[in-house]
Amino acid sequence: MSDRQHCGGASGRFAVNLGGFRLELAFEVDAGQILVLFGPSGAGKTTALRTIAGLVRPDAGRIVIAGRTVYAEDQSRDEPQVWVEPHHRGVGYVTQQNHLFPHLTVRQNIAYGLKERRSAATRQRVMGLVERLRLDGLEDRRVWQLSGGQQQRAALARALAPSPHLLLLDEPFAALDMELRRDVGSQLRATIRQLNVPVVLVTHSREEALALGDDVQIIDAGVTVASGPPLTALEQPGRGRVARLVGVENLLEMRVTARRPQDGTMVCAAGEHLLETPLADGCAVGDPVTVGIRASDIILASGPLPQSSARNTWAGVVSAVTPRPPGYEVTLDCDGAGLRCHITGTSLEAMGIAIGLPVWAIFKASSCFLLNE
Numbered sequence: 001m002s003d004r005q006h007c008g009g010a011s012g013r014f015a016v017n018l019g020g021f022r023l024e025l026a027f028e029v030d031a032g033q034i035l036v037l038f039g040p041s042g043a044g045k046t047t048a049l050r051t052i053a054g055l056v057r058p059d060a061g062r063i064v065i066a067g068r069t070v071y072a073e074d075q076s077r078d079e080p081q082v083w084v085e086p087h088h089r090g091v092g093y094v095t096q097q098n099h100l101f102p103h104l105t106v107r108q109n110i111a112y113g114l115k116e117r118r119s120a121a122t123r124q125r126v127m128g129l130v131e132r133l134r135l136d137g138l139e140d141r142r143v144w145q146l147s148g149g150q151q152q153r154a155a156l157a158r159a160l161a162p163s164p165h166l167l168l169l170d171e172p173f174a175a176l177d178m179e180l181r182r183d184v185g186s187q188l189r190a191t192i193r194q195l196n197v198p199v200v201l202v203t204h205s206r207e208e209a210l211a212l213g214d215d216v217q218i219i220d221a222g223v224t225v226a227s228g229p230p231l232t233a234l235e236q237p238g239r240g241r242v243a244r245l246v247g248v249e250n251l252l253e254m255r256v257t258a259r260r261p262q263d264g265t266m267v268c269a270a271g272e273h274l275l276e277t278p279l280a281d282g283c284a285v286g287d288p289v290t291v292g293i294r295a296s297d298i299i300l301a302s303g304p305l306p307q308s309s310a311r312n313t314w315a316g317v318v319s320a321v322t323p324r325p326p327g328y329e330v331t332l333d334c335d336g337a338g339l340r341c342h343i344t345g346t347s348l349e350a351m352g353i354a355i356g357l358p359v360w361a362i363f364k365a366s367s368c369f370l371l372n373e
């Protein structure tokens, strides 16, 4: 299928006021890349997509899609305003409610937005998308004869059929279970790379943002509080507010007790608990710090490791075990300090993890990061 587009990316900077809510957003996404907008409920993510699509009119700013300005307004300058209607922006939009037409087949749904529905080119385009999104054999089914994952794939195919210059996805996989999400997500990623379409994806799911995003923008209360590659923005977010938004499982209030520039580390303490962390330039002995540790960076062991490069070993007792598909979250009570750790079902079984069991939590200094509020 030679339908790779050369559509360039999309970018913009705008301010929107909706009743008492104000959103200020600057974004940029290249062709074939996925920009993830991540944030809590009510942050303004859907408003951002609706504004880019032309369904909400900003107060001021500029939006450019594939090199064409689709919106421009600046009251302080004497420039003509630009407003391109939503249906002329070349934007595909898929939401959790896929809005497929129930009375049409998969094939007819995909072809719906194309001008000449019966032409050979349309047939070829539809079949190419059917293949790409693994809908083969389902072309003649009606929407109600499809599973949730198949419906979302059909909705993606329909949005991609008219060769949009930009694809906007608002939690398109939220209703799917974890395994299907991964499956449809990886097909989406491969497809948009092949077609070279830029995508702005809204999600609440950190896993989805990490798996699909080329860049992540974390939005809270209408402003971007962090942005960058997913691993940096979501895994070691570095700022208190952002860390809380992205759900860093362990945040420990401590005090710096020693600095070891020769090792590039420092020691922090809270009561009896000591922790070795990376050295932070701006921290002096005695300063209060909040230390973040991801639950997935902690190793559980049935005894302290006698020789290990990991600098931190805490003894604790299991105080809670909660399923967290595909694994479990184990909470340890380490002499009054709670530590949340993620492990697989196999490890849980092999170690006989149960409430009351004494275990050791082991983690490297480099897994600890400081949050400067």
Ligand SMILES: Nc1ncnc2c1ncn2[C@@H]1O[C@H](COP(=O)(O)OP(=O)(O)OP(=O)(O)O)[C@@H](O)[C@H]1O
Pocket (backbone or CB within 6 Å): 018, 019, 020, 021, 039, 040, 041, 042, 043, 044, 045, 046, 047, 048
């Ligand atoms: N048409 C509207 N008029 C007035 N306020 C609105 C309108 N649309 C959205 N809002 C408000 O704007 C804020 C942001 O809403 P938005 O739907 O963009 O958030 P979100 O980040 O997408 O949230 P969620 O993840 O729950 O979908 C909310 O406080 C919402 O109530």
